[in-house]
Amino acid sequence: MSAPQKFRKKPVEIEAMHMAEPNTPDEVARWCGGRVVGDGITGHPYSIEIDTLEGTMRGERGDWIIKGVAGEFYPCREDIFQETYEPAETRTVVLCGNSELDAEEVGRQIARAARHVRRGGDAA
Incomplete structure (x- = not known):
């Protein structure tokens, strides 16, 4: 066992x-x-x-x-x-850099940032 x-x-x-x-x-x-x-x-x-x-x-x-x-x-x-339970924090993810990104790429970057934050990283 x-x-x-x-x-x-x-x-x-x-x-x-x-x-x-x-x-x-x-x-x-x-x-x-x-x-x-x-x-x-x-x-x-x-x-x-x-x-x-x-x-x-x-x-x-x-x-x-x-x-x-x-x-x-x-x-x-x-x-x-x-x-x-405790109140959930509201987090804002700010994307900096290339303003020529299409909506699909922006979505990928937001998803990547959200995964990073869930793992304990900072969104900034």
């Missing part, structure tokens, strides 16, 4: 909406394709149901609804979200 290996989770960017002000349950449900669910007593909406890859899950007030890398949606508790 071989020894266990160590792995680090790849950094990925996700989209998420917070089930809290200023977002309403209706807005979050529209975004993720979920359904607003009332509390059963007053009919006041307090959560949404989302059809996930693991079945129907419920997002409660204060939860984050995450859009995963494959386009799937699922709820995440606030404390877990804060431990797992």
